Amino acid sequence: MPARLILKGVEVSLADRERRFTLSVPDLSIGAGEAVGLTGPSGTGKTLLLELLGLLRRPSAVTAFGISSDTRTLDLASVWTPGAQSPAQVRADMFGFVPQSGGLLPFLSVTENIHLAQSISGREDAAWQDHLVGQLGLGDVRQLRPGSLSIGQRQRVAIARALAHRPAFVIADEPTAALDPGAASTAMGLLIDVAATGGAGVIISSHDLALLDQFPMRRVALELVSAPGAAEARSQLMHQEALA
Numbered sequence: 073m074p075a076r077l078i079l080k081g082v083e084v085s086l087a088d089r090e091r092r093f094t095l096s097v098p099d100l101s102i103g104a105g106e107a108v109g110l111t112g113p114s115g116t117g118k119t120l121l122l123e124l125l126g127l128l129r130r131p132s133a134v135t136a137f138g139i140s141s142d143t144r145t146l147d148l149a150s151v152w153t154p155g156a157q158s159p160a161q162v163r164a165d166m167f168g169f170v171p172q173s174g175g176l177l178p179f180l181s182v183t184e185n186i187h188l189a190q191s192i193s194g195r196e197d198a199a200w201q202d203h204l205v206g207q208l209g210l211g212d213v214r215q216l217r218p219g220s221l222s223i224g225q226r227q228r229v230a231i232a233r234a235l236a237h238r239p240a241f242v243i244a245d246e247p248t249a250a251l252d253p254g255a256a257s258t259a260m261g262l263l264i265d266v267a268a269t270g271g272a273g274v275i276i277s278s279h280d281l282a283l284l285d286q287f288p289m290r291r292v293a294l295e296l297v298s299a300p301g302a303a304e305a306r307s308q309l310m311h312q313e314a315l316a
């Protein structure tokens with residue numbers, strides 16, 4: 073059985089002196105090769121949810137949070153326990169990230185940026201790297217540095233880099249926000265296709281509902297559920313029908 077990311081009864085909070093925000097995920101499951109679109113009004117916790125999934129935030133409550141397959145279950149809630157595999161190790165091993173605007177290293181070429189993900193994880197695979205460069209239409213610019221690429225090309229490099237080490241899951245936070253509608257649609261389609269080809273599950277946040285509607289993916293949304301004026305703002309993950 074391919075890997076499946078499973079969350080049940082998971083909560084994560086942000087707090088400072090004046091306020092507290094809690095995101096609740098009653099139930100979320102993302103399978104290998106599956107694409108999930110994440111939406112929700114500004115401030116409902118989309119980035120926080122993606123940070124939780126990518127082990128950048130420690131959950132405050134967990135019934136189940138793990139990656140399961142036939143051969144093993146990796147308990148993601150235990151990565152903060154001393155002596156366990158660290159969040160950074162598990163993150164580098166299991167996840168790829170596509171940030172809002174590239175996040176590429178400016179002094180490395182396209183190929184070197186993509187290859188870095190393989191060398192960090194110890195998963196060198198020149199054939200897969202060449203496949204990604206080809207599928208993402210980057211063959212003609214592979215020797216160039218990010219500064220001489222268009223924004224759309226940079227996002228395609230970021231997609232290739234996120235998938236280069238064959239992660240089980242890809243987390244994309246507003247990956248097309250900086251692109252014009254045509255380039256956004258191309259990049260979104262490629263992200264979904266390339267992730268599926270690599271057998272990776274992908275979760276993509278976007279404000280652009282019309283863009284998400286172009287692709288046949290499962291949809292989840294965050295909604296604010298706290299009463300107005302409540303001491304703690306609370307948001308919750310809801311499941312929606314795919315519209316495409």
Ligand SMILES: Nc1ncnc2c1ncn2[C@@H]1O[C@H](COP(=O)(O)OP(=O)(O)OP(=O)(O)O)[C@@H](O)[C@H]1O
Nearest residue numbers: 086087088091092093113114115116117118119120
């Ligand atoms: N230190 C903090 N303490 C309490 N609440 C916080 C803190 N930092 C951020 N928040 C709140 O957490 C909520 C979730 O933020 P997050 O950035 O995840 O939302 P988002 O849905 O990604 O927003 P956007 O669509 O505008 O990017 C926001 O309402 C924000 O105001």
